[in-house]
Structure formats: C-alpha cells, structure tokens
Amino acid sequence: MLRDLLNDFLAPCDIQINGSRPHDLQVVDSRFYKEVLKRGSLGLGESFMQGWWVSNDIEELLYRLIQANLSDKFKRKPTLFWYYLKSRLFNLQNKKRSIDVALKHYNIGNELYQYMLGKTMMYSCAYWKDAKTLEEAQERKLDLICKKLDLSAGQTVLDIGCGWGGFAKFASENYGVTVTGISIAAEQIEFAKTWCHKLPVEFRLQDYRDLDEKFDRIVSIGMFEHVGYKNYRIFMQTVHNCLKSNGLFLLHCIGGNEASTATDPWIHKYIFPNGLIPSPRQLTAAMEPYFTLEDWHNFGPDYELTLNAWQENFKNYWHCIKNSYDDLFYRMWLYYLNVSAASFKARHNNVWQLVLSKKGNIARYFSVR
Incomplete structure (x- = not known):
C-alpha cells in the first residue's frame, strides 16, 4: 500500500x-x-x-x-510545521546562533575541502565561460569579481565571509590590493593565515555585525546565505557604513525564485543549519535604503558544473580522508552535492553577482562579463 x-x-x-x-x-x-x-x-x-x-x-x-x-x-505535515513556524518567530541567524553553521559545516577538517575544492580553495560557484577545468573556472570567477570591483593597486578591500582566503590571495597577488578577511569559522581563519602569510592580507575571526571601519571596496562571496532574512537590512547597513563614499560592493550569493523564511529541512539538519537563500524581493528591499544597483548578473547553471567537479574530486580523493569520517558521512556528502546540483539544473536556485554603489556617488558603471 x-x-x-x-x-x-x-x-x-x-x-x-x-x-x-x-x-x-x-x-x-x-x-x-x-x-x-x-x-x-x-x-x-x-x-x-x-x-x-x-x-x-x-x-x-x-x-x-x-x-x-x-x-x-x-510542508504542511505536522512533523514539519514547527520547523517552518520557528523561522518566522525567531531570528535563527543572530550572533549566538550564527556560529552553528561554522561548527557543523566549516570546522570539520580543512583536508576535506582541500581535496574537494582544489588549488583555489573557493567554496562558491565557479565561472565556466571559456574555462575547461575547475581551477580555470574558479580563477575566471575571481578575476571577474576583481574587474567588476575595478580593483587597482593600493586599494583596501574587505572580504565578508572570506573562507580559506582564496579571494584575498588572488586579489592581493594579481591586483596589488590590501585585503581584510573575516569569518566566524576558526579553521578557515587558521588555514588562511598560514596560506597567505607573506601577502598584504589580514584575517580575523569576526562577525560582520562587529565591523566599524572604512574600505575602498567590499566583497562577500557565498556568505549571504547564512545571514537570514531578519538580518538582511542589518547586513546592508553594515556594508554601507564600512564602504567609502566612492566605493563599490559586490555580493555573490545563491538566489531563489521565491521568498522563503526557511531552507530545506534536510539541508538545515545536516549541511547548513539556519541557512536561507534570498529572493530578489528580499534582497532589493534590504538594499534599497542604502545602495544604487549597478549590475545584476545570473550564472546559476554554472553551479551544476561546479558541484559535479567537486563531487568528482570528493570521490577520487575519498581514500585519502576516509579515516577521518565514516560511511554515513560519505553518503550524506554525496547526497548534499547531488541535491544541490539538481536544484541548479532545475533553475530552482540561481547564482547572482550584484554590484552596488552608494547612492549618487558613481557617475557611471560599466558592466563586465
């Protein structure tokens, strides 16, 4: 039956x-x-x-x-009702709860991410235009971001959600900028400091809500999915306060087609606790008081290619790391990579890069692809 x-x-x-x-x-x-x-x-x-x-x-x-x-x-089943109700009643991404995703997902061993992500250590969608390998596609993405931000030597750049330091390393080496990266994941910061120790970069274990200084450029790559809809306005206000009057802000994030207050229950429990993918309406409502929208670029299908490349690496190098995990973790991780790839193939999820400026402070902006 x-x-x-x-x-x-x-x-x-x-x-x-x-x-x-x-x-x-x-x-x-x-x-x-x-x-x-x-x-x-x-x-x-x-x-x-x-x-x-x-x-x-x-x-x-x-x-x-x-x-x-x-x-x-x-979604209407009694077993899931309380899960969705909590997302409306409480701020699930406040400063105390925000650390959950670092403990659950990012502080689980840098070696796993080194094997899966490859040389660039970028844990976000690559840009596969004119690229044949994961490394080429990630470098294309990093260079695209630098060009969109119009980086030049001597500028100061803030990287909110800096991960393992991939952007900071690329931007400082190729564009001569000084980068300050922040993350709430201790293992990421430890790795980034060692990896980039000879470069003009600084990494801090810090929440974005504690920032209070000025930068020429600000970037956030694959971190906004952890901010939560109750904090979108606070995030935009913080970036606005930290950006110099003639500066540019680039936001790279996953985007959804419809507004929501909670992520998929399995993703929440096993992969990204309290994560949330924003909708266009949620994003524009948060940034409207502070910024002029200069550019909005969607290359969501590239994430399916990226996730498949990560999965290939994960499978190929599993023998190198399996002593640190178990078979349950292996199947969990495979499911995560496959369900994520499927969501981008279905165009259920997108990848957005937004370029924003302070209102009235940029005479003209030329988009880059």
Missing part, C-alpha cells in the same frame, strides 16, 4: 520504483516508504544516508523531484 502511494507521488516525475532506467529509484529497505511519506525531503535524504535506497543517477532523480515541486506537498 505504501509503495502504491509513493508511486502515485512519483508518477508526474517519470520515476519508477525499482525501474530499469538510470534515474529510477531502487529500494533496498522497505522502511524507506514510511520514512519518505511521513517526513518528505528530510526522510528522503536520511533514508539515502542509511542506504535504504540507491539510484544510478542520483542527480537526475532529484532534479525530477525538484522540477515537480513535490516538497511543497510535505
């Missing part, structure tokens, strides 16, 4: 249970049916982690599920 019910759910996606096509779902343990029907996307992800189902093309399967918006059918 449960199998028949689930088959009805999957029919619009052209997915068959125990079918013969690569994207079909192969059930290994019958507990899978109850878990998915009761808990939706959370149950789907957890049952994969447990090995209760497999597929020869996980990304395609998840892409079809996302395209059919099946997750919307589970």
